[in-house]
Amino acid sequence: MTTPSLDTARAVLEELVGAGMRHLVVAPGSRSAPLAYAAAAAHAAGALEVHVRVDERGAAFTALGIARATGRPAGVVTTSGTAVGNLLPAVMEADHGEVPLVVLSADRPPELRGTGANQTTRQPGIFGEHVRAAVDLLPENDDVPARLAAPLAALAGRGPGGPRPAGPVQLNVALREPLHPAPEDGAALAGRARRLAARTATAPDPGPRAVAAGPVAAPSPAAGQARSVVVAGDGAGPAAARFAEACGLPLFAEPSSNARSGPQAVGAYRLLLEAPLGRRIERVLLAGRPTLSRPVAALLARADVATAAVQPGPVAWYDPGRRRERVLGSWAEAAAFTGRGAPGWAAAWREAGAAADGAVARLLAAEPPGRPTGPAVAAALWEACRQDGSVLVAGSSNPVRDLDLAARPGPASPLVVANRGLAGIDGTVATAAGVALGAGRPVRALVGDLTFLHDASSLLLGAGEREPDLQVLVLNDGGGGIFATLEHGALGEQQEYRDVVERFFGTPHEARLDALCAGYGVPHRRVGSLPELAAALAGPVRGRSVLEVRVDRRELRALHARIRAAVAAPAH
Template sequence: MGRDRAEVSKHNGRHFAVSISVANINSLWSSLVIEELIRCGAGYFCVSPGSRSAPLAMAVANNRRATSLIHFDERGAAFHALGHARATRKPAVLICTSGTAVANYLPAVVEASCDLIPLILLTADRPPELHNVGANQTIEQTGIFGSFVRWSFNLPCPDRAIPAEMPLTTVDYAVNQATHIPAGPVHLNCVFREPLEPVETGEDFRGYLSAIAGWQDSVEPHTGYRRATSVVEPSSLAEIHRIIYRAKSGVIILGHTPDSRDSEAALTLANTLRWPVFADITSGARLGHAGSNVVPFFNLALTSDHIKQALRPEVVLHIGGRVVSKRLMQWLEECPLRDYLHIIDHPCRIDPIHRVTCRIETAIEPFCRAVSDCVKENSHRDYLSLWSRTSQAIERILQQEDADSEQPVEAGVARVLSSEINPDSAFFLASSMPIRDMDIFAVPDGPRVPVAANRGASGIDGTVASAAGYAVGSGRPVTLLIGDLALLHDLNSLAMLRDCTQPVTVVVMHNDGGGIFDHLPISGFGESFEKYFITPHGFRFEHAALQFELDHRHAKSMSELRDAYRRAATLRKSAVIEVTIDRAENMRFHERLVHEISAVLKP
């Protein structure tokens, strides 16, 4: 999966501390760009083959500190980079040639922008004299990503008339823009004239490079960016204390929190307040927190009209990003809340129901610890107890369902995986039903593992590639829970899994189409619904797995799923497990479950 190749360059007797090619000006600039990216912490490169991008690709190949993935499909490469950056929280770098290759980056760029994931895009381009004259493979690449990038810049054709510091400082600024809050993608459009290969032109670059002699003998970026630390304002603490002190019934919503220290600090605060926690599946607190303030089955509890009325909160303390649960947001929209506090570490607005009354932008962990230190232990414990008993009653219903049926349903798949996953692994969850099923049904007492998903724009594209990138970046085996349409959408990214440094177990919930639409009002519109929304295709994935040299198992029962999943964990290589889901039985399960919950939770 990764390669580490480079050699220390020597130019007219001078040894450089870094690899700089002096074959020609294109090679020189490209070497500077790649080296400076590595110095800035962006050392993982996803390269798609192409001629115009050859100077950049060769610079990666010749830098021994660069790690690279070579992938034939720019769209898949971009999602792989996204997954890697999501895991490491460091920018991954994309390199491609000119033309439509660049356009293939757009879906991943949109997701990265919406979910604040840092990416650096190095797109090769033809020189100005080849634009608007009908030259081959030449399109207008400037501004192609629109408002979805934090910054874009045309790096001009390499030229000795431009100081060598210029490409260095440009890279430094680009990385700062990609990683500065709010993080996101940055586009450097790199224009090259021929020669594109590292052919020797006989130029003497000693004078040109003398201006960066100190940089050459260093391992630091040319321009360092320093940021002020976040300090919790006393006035903010006083306001929070005032609101919390008055509340007899408050809930903590723990949204998307990539840093586990943030979620742990939030749980500590919840314990002090004795408030229930509604933890999103990507919060780091939904799995493996049995016995804490976390209410794992709040979503199912809200199918009960009685619970929706009886357990209304006065105050909501929302910590972190968005949540998957639409039902939760609809309920809060109906509640006569006194206050809705949102604590978030970036300036982007998250208020889809327009109920936030106080928003504090600050680092989450120190804020939660500061609030924990300044508030007294809450004496109103009945509200937490009511939510806990409600969730426990629902868990008993689910356990009985698990014991009574061997026929696979989506909820059962989520429960098996969340109970059986190895503690050293991680989940990557596809959009549509997989992430919702895990969010709603995952067991509370399974292993505590990281959970990732592409929830910025919530598309189904690029999911396999994202999971592969996340596996490499996290250094953990990954279980990818995905639907059949999402897998079809990214089928060629299975090629990444064969040689992935960490195994990815792809668990496909195969219901022959878009099963999420069964849960929506459009499902009542007969034949048109089946054709235009469910889109049944009839394809299976056994031969696709064979094509990419992946192990394949077909699970037709819950026992077969459990056996296949345990077996995959022992293989130490990627595998595909295909689980057949009957859509009608899946819907009957949901209807039966809602009825049972309503009966158990009635007053």
């Protein structure tokens, strides 16, 4: 017989494993010790794979990456106090990104709350509306399955009102001392864990959520013809590509849509939307969530364009009634809305897209050999992932936009994962590591230097922890390059604002990434040219490593102006 706190911890983990959770990330702490001991027993029995991380924020993003890669719930365990607050960024991303993240926050029992007891704060409800459900599991709540029924249903996208978006839940577990097992408790914990492993050994695997796709219906013969296009935003899935092909429509697919493949996909589409061809668009079907492009946002807002969104189920990224698109519940309805492509419509876009892609590729190839650019690096990484089957994790800010600009569609595209729920730069290294651990596949991550520095602590790996196969490619421009492409960049060219823009938006630094990686024991290699990069990407991804490519932030605005000019002539 084990202690009450161990019984509670074991019961909670049993319910979560029964609900499909197979990975748990644990951050060390005293109040959460019963959960750690129960997790260790489940790990030893093969019922659960447990990962240990010293930083709670990194632990949460690691669990987020695992959940994204597997489609299953993944959990994170923390002790009480500020440790719980460090989970908020990942919880917010999971909320808007519809990721089944389980927060197991250990807490003090009721008699210690509000007394000034060490590491005690108001944890129940701390995440507010960013979780689908929250439960305060007190020591007196001895019926753990009944208490967890509603949160686990919410985790899976079920509720009393019908289907709802999947997303994070908080299980706040109050634990009384003793928090450690007695010597005789080990056998009982191990026995229960072995029985749990036997029960779950044959549970079906739902597969990667990022590549899930529903059935696609082509328009009926009675459907009309129109100058329609399909915009595939984050998470649209391969169904969007199949729909565009079935209907003969141009496809504008963001990298993390996982629809950027097939004969209808247009590469540098955002450069063509202001050209005469773009102004002829009559209808837009939206699949997934568009997050990257101002030209796409402008297209969706055009008064002369009819818009609709295909959403077979509820989504979390906007409130009903807050967007203008008409919501369609099936691909059959979508086909009735778009109709078939007008004669020559898709061919015109294919021709324009090929010309734009060629113009971009020629311009990037003409850059000085010793001065790589972000789009050229992104294109090289895209092709490397396409060739060897590694997953591509795209960092926010410029990297994912470089991919959107320069990644050329083909018969197949690599699996792309990105935190586009809120598009923050935090936790990207940890997310990529989680994707590698969850998918069991090599991962290459494309990030900026500030993104890397923001999450460098996630390079830390304890002795004995399973090492992800993760290669992080850092575009190091010594600051925040994306602002050069926005209005701030134009202001920065004026003497009056040059220093202000550089200090507050450029945020220059002189951090040495090689020394930082050496401190964490992670191999680092600086790449000075595109041929060097091709050689570095040719090898397999084994363990953790960092490739650093220096790019010039001062030339970024001029580079994008040259790209637009190179595409403008053939586009018109």
